[in-house]
Amino acid sequence: MGKEKHHKREHHLRRCCGGFAACLLALVLVVGFITLVVYLALRPSKPSFYLQDLQLRSIDLGDPSLSANAQVTLASRNPNEHVGIYYNRLDVFVTYRDEPVTVPVSLPPMYQGHRDVTIWSPVLSGESVPVAGYVADAIKQDIAAGYVMLQVKVDGRVKWKVGSWVSGSYHLFISCPAMLASAGPAGAGPLPLGGAMSVNGTGVTSLRFTQPTGCSVEV
Numbered sequence: 001m002g003k004e005k006h007h008k009r010e011h012h013l014r015r016c017c018g019g020f021a022a023c024l025l026a027l028v029l030v031v032g033f034i035t036l037v038v039y040l041a042l043r044p045s046k047p048s049f050y051l052q053d054l055q056l057r058s059i060d061l062g063d064p065s066l067s068a069n070a071q072v073t074l075a076s077r078n079p080n081e082h083v084g085i086y087y088n089r090l091d092v093f094v095t096y097r098d099e100p101v102t103v104p105v106s107l108p109p110m111y112q113g114h115r116d117v118t119i120w121s122p123v124l125s126g127e128s129v130p131v132a133g134y135v136a137d138a139i140k141q142d143i144a145a146g147y148v149m150l151q152v153k154v155d156g157r158v159k160w161k162v163g164s165w166v167s168g169s170y171h172l173f174i175s176c177p178a179m180l181a182s183a184g185p186a187g188a189g190p191l192p193l194g195g196a197m198s199v200n201g202t203g204v205t206s207l208r209f210t211q212p213t214g215c216s217v218e219v
Contacts, residue, residue: 044083044160047112049215050075051152051176052119054094056207061140064133068101069125070094072152074176074215076120078112083160085112088169090156092122094178096148099135102126104155111161146182148207151175158219176215180207 053073060067072092078085091104102124112118142148154174160167 044085045079046217046219047085047158048077048079049154049174049176049217050077050212051178051215052212054150054152054178054180054209056150056180056209059143061136061143062128064136065128065130066101066136066139067125067127067129068094069123070102071121071123072178073119073121074152074154076112076118078114078116081114083162084114086110086159086161086166087112087172088157088159090120090154090172092120092124092152092154094124094126095151095153096131096139097135098151099131100126101129101131101150103129107156143207146207148180150178150180152178152215170219173218174215177213179210179213181210182207 051072052075053071055071057069057071058067059069072094074092087107087110089109090107092107093100093104094102103126105122105124107120107122110118139148153176154172156172157169158172159169
C-alpha cells in the first residue's frame, strides 16, 4: 500500500514538472515570436549623411607635419517613420590617405525625430599634425596638380527610440569623400561651391569644394 502511494506521488510530481516545462517553453516561444514580429515591423534603417560643403581655409605643409583649418557642413536625415535616433557621441575629423589632418571635434549629443533632417557646421583644425613622409609629399604633389581628395569622417554612438523604449548603444562610422579642385590663376571665375584658400609656393591660388556628395554609413 505504501509503495503504491509512493508511485502515485512520483507520477503526480512528474506530471507537474512536465506541465511546468511545457508552459515555460510555450512562454519562451511566444516571447521570441513577438520579439521577431516587432523587430521585423520596426527594424530601423540607418541614417543618411551628406557632405554639403567643405571650406579649406588654410593649410601649412611642414616636414613631416601639416597644419590645416577647415569648416565642413554635414546633413543627416532619419528615414524612419516610427523610430527616433539618439546621437550620443559624434566625433568629426578630416583625413588624407587615411591619415588624420585635423583634430577630432565632438558634436553635442542630440535626438533626431522621425524623418527629421539635421545640419552641422563644425570648424575643424589641426596644428602641426604629424604625418608620414610619403603623405606630406603626396599632398604637396596633389596641390601642385590642382586637386586634393580628402575624407570627412565621423565616429560615434547611436541609440534607437521606439515610443518609450530606447535600445542599447551602437557604433556609427561615416565617411564622406571631398574633392577640392584648383580655382585657377588670379582673376579666374570662381567655382560655384565652397570656400577658397591661398596655397603658397605651388602655383595654385585656391582650392574649392567641387560638389556635394553622399557618405557611406556603417552601424
